[in-house]
Amino acid sequence: MSRAAQRRRVRLTPTRRHVAAIIAIALSTAFVTVMVLAGSLVTASLRASAEQTYAGVDLVASTEEYGAQAPDIPGARDVTPVLTSYAQVTGPDPARPAFVQITGELPASVQPLDLASGRAASAADEVVLDDSTARSLGAEVGDRITIPRDQLAGTDPSAGDPAFTVTGITAPTTAQALGMGMSGLHVSAAAAGLVFGDATQQMTNTWFASVAPGEDASAVAAAASTSGLAVRTGAEAIEDQVQGMMQGFAFLGAILVVFVVIALLTTAVVIANTFTVTLAQQTRSLALLRTLGASRRQVAGIVTRETLLVGLVGSALGTVLGHLFVQAVLLGVWGLGWLPGVLAVPVTVLSIVLPLVVGVVLALVSGVLPARRATRVAPLQALRPEPPAAARRFGVREGIGVVALVLGLGALVGGAALSSSGQAGMGIVLGVIGGIVSFVGLLLLLVALTGPLARAVGAVVGRLGGTPARLAAATTRRHPGRSAATIAALVIGTTLMTMMSVGARTADVSLARDLADARPIDAVITGAALPADAATRIGDVRGIAATETAARADVDVHAAEDMTLYAASPEQIAAVSNRDDLAPELHDDVIVLGTDRATRFGVSDGQRLELTGADGATVTVTVHVDGNLHLSLTTPATLHALAGDQVQPVVLARFAAPGSPERGDADAMTVAGDVQDVLAQDGFVEAQADFDGVERETYGQVLDVLLGITLALLAVAVLVALVGVANTLSLGVIERSGENALLRALGTTRGQMRSMLGWEGVLLAFIGAVLGIVLGGVYGVAGIWCILGGAFPVTITIPWVQIAAVLVLAVLAGWAASVLPGRRAARTAPAQALAAADE
Structure with a gap:
């Protein structure tokens, strides 16, 4: 047997002693694999969503403003506005409503519907449902669905809710399979006025069009684009939407990369520790090899081969585990009913190669210092026992650690000071640098500590x-x-x-x-007129803890615009405010407002204003600036002196604390929606709410x-x-x-x-x-x-x-x-x- 073959057979360390390092590499590479697969799923989802939007479309024209007439695009045909709105619809089972996107059905030459069953809608009371919408509603072809009339632009709110017959259901799409496509329904051109209103051009700034067979869509788009009209091909629109949506995920992607690096750094520490200890245990074996004639280079080669083997085994195991984990998650999501079908994990070259490379490189880099120590073992150490490790004393390394720790913490404090002074960008950069430097300093000091x-x-x-x-x-x-x-x-x-x-x-x-x-104040409800029991009816909504009836009026304060003043007593503010210190600030002849509003109206804290009252007499009020309060508050007596009876009714409300018995499991959006339902009842005239x-x-x-x-x-x-x-x-x-x-x-x-x-x-x-x-x-x-x-x-x-x-x-x-x-x-x-x- 050749000497090289003999060296390859030499194993310094039993495999069982590398189990922890293999597990650490497997966990980290599995993490990398999951992140790569998650990125692939996100990208595929975004692309599928964009492709669903622009499926079969040759040209997409858009303007900056809504309400423009359909553009004249030479070489294009069937230029059709893209009409969309949103509503919560109900199907055969009223207990299973669905929030959907309503779209106007486009000509088949522009964007044909891929129907799984039924036919396209043609009459004003017919619709086609997406597959996901049909499943959400439990609807089939021939069933009737209802859209609330107050959610349709072209109807009389006093009439009943219109019902539509389902004439077709589209085939499932990739976007829906990946959970990205929004549930939707398509209405016929005959129903456009009912759903979107008579002036449909006011509802859109986008048009889809097709080109004649043999025409080059790119050439038509380039020739038609002007400064006020952008014309793109369907493929370009898909890419633009994907890129735009990916930018929104850039910050999340950066966060995930940080956590991947953290996991890898922790793994490197574990691996380096493993190799250091195992090689320290093999000091006599290394020395014996040196005594028998092995060179430093040969010893380093043996150690490197073991390190490479550990990296390969760990990264291969982690890559497989990562793929299996993602597949298990996809199966679980399907089992919970969140996806219409089972998705196969998107295995790609990147999802296999990158974790393998990361694991091997991680092992090799972590094993560099232990390998160097192994080559320094002298042959005589085979004949003498290894002395116990001496306590680490402060030396150059520790001195650098102290300096790095002090400078890093100082940079953190400096970054906080810069940010507080308004230089947030420089403050964040200095803070990040300070955190890294100080942490490295601590690690350098750790052995001595x-x-x-x-x-x-x-x-x-x-x-x-x-x-x-x-x-x-x-x-x-x-x-x-x-x-x-x-x-x-x-x-x-x-x-x-x-x-x-x-x-x-x-x-x-x-x-x-x-x-x-x-x-x-959680909710401020105003209107041209409110019923006398408005506060009681709103207070009966689950999730509302307290309501108070107040008033408001626009008052001339000698500024470019009138100031809207809200009047409530200190007791009322104490009942509906989330601040305990606000009510004591309310006094007669005082206006309480925030910094931004004070700047807007040109007033300052402590300023006395001479205003004209409702009876023509002069009313002197004092301005009190409170933080950045977004309302201008005063007492009922002061508002009556300024505006008399020319006031509008207001209801102030406070939400119950999340999880409390009054709130239950309702979130803030649900509470706001229930309040909006109350405002749609009789007696509320032009009522609106700020939540x-x-x-x-x-x-x-x-x-x-x-x-x-x-x-x-x-x-x-x-x-x-x-x-x-x-x-x-x-x-x-x-x-x-x-x-x-x-x-x-x-x-x-x-x-x-x-x-x-x-x-x-x-x-x-x-x-x-x-x-x-x-x-x-x-x-x-x-x-x-x-x-x-x-x-x-x-x-x-x-x-x-x-x-x-x-x-x-x-x-x-x-x-x-x-x-x-x-x-x-x-x-x-x-x-x-x-x-x-x-x-």
């Missing part, structure tokens, strides 16, 4: 856990490099989870408080969703970090087999051995979690200040319950990660104290 931290925490746990806990603390201090690598993986996960929790909670409270300060509470709650819901998504994604990094804890403990058991056997020979019980490993896992997890929580809290506060400091008053809010949960879960996970290693340590035979530990 591990010993003191383990000593401090070990003194506490030693009192709780007795001798096993003290031995665990001593082991952690004796191997600071290995312990620091494990702690680093945990620090990454807990730092990011804490940062997101603190940042999101602070943003939620800050935005909610700012919106409450500016828009303290500021919807905006405030929507912001909170968006933040909650983003937080949930980010925490779910960060869970991957935390899972990888926990694999690192288990890996460190497992390798420590192998490394200390002789030491463990000696402990057993000296009378240590199996339970004490398991307890020792458990305390070691808890100790590592606790140190990593506490460091991560402290650093994450700083990053969360500083980061959100950099982002929002220039736009909103930031209210620092720490979610103590979530942070406590992170700490408890990290400690429990550290203990759980010690179970298998503890069982192995407990099985160590006392006789092994006399045997070599090297396997």
Whole structure:
């Protein structure tokens, strides 16, 4: 056998010792695979939606303004307006309504309908349903559907709701299969006036057209385009819509990339730790190879081959798991009835090659430093025992770490200050740089900090856990490099989870408080006339906690326009406002308004205005500027003095708190919709409502969703970090087999051995979690200040319950990660104290 073949057969490390690294790579590459497949599904969905919109269309013409006449396009035929509106319709089962998009059916030469059953609509009372709409309504060809008359533009609201006969159902489309196509129905040209109104040209600024056979659509579009008219081919319109929609996903894509990088970084720490420890255990084997004549290059080649094999196995496993996971999700979504059919996972070259390349490169890069250390093993080390690791002292590396930490934290503070002064862009950039630099500084310091931290925490746990806990603390201090690598993986996960929790909670409270300060009243209902019991009827809506009857009037305040004043007593404002400090500010002869409105009307805080009252007498009022309050408030007596009886009725309302008995499971949009239904009843004349509470709650819901998504994604990094804890403990058991056997020979019980490993896992997890929580809290506060400091008053809010949960879960996970290693340590035979530990 050749020497090269012999070298290829040499294995420094048993495969079982690389299991943790393989698992870490598999998790990360599976994450990459899922992200690639998610991107493919999003792109396919957006393209399918665009293709559904422009299916079969040769030309798309559009103008900037609505209401223009149909354009004259030389070479085109059947130039038809694209008419759309929206309504909630009901089918055979009134309990199954559907919100749909109504479109005017186009000529078959422009966009033929692909019917799965039935025929096209022709009469004024006929419609064609999309497949998804038919399934939502439970309707079939021949059934009748109803559209509320008040949702149709061309009808008398006092008449009954018109009914339509379903004459056809379209075939399922790719967009609907991917969940992107909106439910819709198509009405005939004869029904256009009923649905869209008589002046249909006022409803659109877009027209579809076809070209004669043999005509070049691109040439026709280019010749017809002018400064006021844009004409594109159907293919160009599809690409434009896809690109425009993809831009909306760019920010989300950037966030996903960040989390992928985080998971990969955590994996790199785990892999590097694995290789470092396993190669350290094989010091004598490496030295023996060097004694037998192996060169540094040959040793490096053996280590690199093992690293490459680990990367290939882990990335291949992760790629397969990622595809299977996405397929399982698609099956689950179909099983829940959210999609009409089972979709096959979109396997592409990118979804296979990219995770494989990422996994292999990740393994090779993570193994560079361990491989370099392996080549430095001297032949004489085969004849002498490996000395215990010395405690890390402050040197050049630690000095750089201190400087980086201080400069990074200083940059964070500077970024927050810049943002607060109105330079948000520079503040965010400086804050990001500061966060990265300070985190790198901490990682550089971690090896030196591990010993003191383990000593401090070990003194506490030693009192709780007795001798096993003290031995665990001593082991952690004796191997600071290995312990620091494990702690680093945990620090990454807990730092990011804490940062997101603190940042999101602070943003939620800050935005909610700012919106409450500016828009303290959830609903303001006005009208030319309101019934006497308007407040009672609106208050009966589920989700409305309080209502008060008020008034408003337009008053001349010597500005370019009249100021709309709302009048309510302090008691009424206290009942319907989300602010406790607003009611005390209301007094007779005082107008309370916000900064923007004060600027708009040219008034300032404390200014006294001499206004003409309803009876011609002079009324002196004082301006009080309150934050950015969007209403101008005064008392009923002051408004009566200024406007007399020339006032309009107003109802002010406050939403019940989400989840309260008065609110139930209704969201803000549902409450607003129910209020709108009341306003459509008799007695409400030209009534309209402003729902500021919807905006405030929507912001909170968006933040909650983003937080949930980010925490779910960060869970991957935390899972990888926990694999690192288990890996460190497992390798420590192998490394200390002789030491463990000696402990057993000296009378240590199996339970004490398991307890020792458990305390070691808890100790590592606790140190990593506490460091991560402290650093994450700083990053969360500083980061959100950099982002929002220039736009909103930031209210620092720490979610103590979530942070406590992170700490408890990290400690429990550290203990759980010690179970298998503890069982192995407990099985160590006392006789092994006399045997070599090297396997």
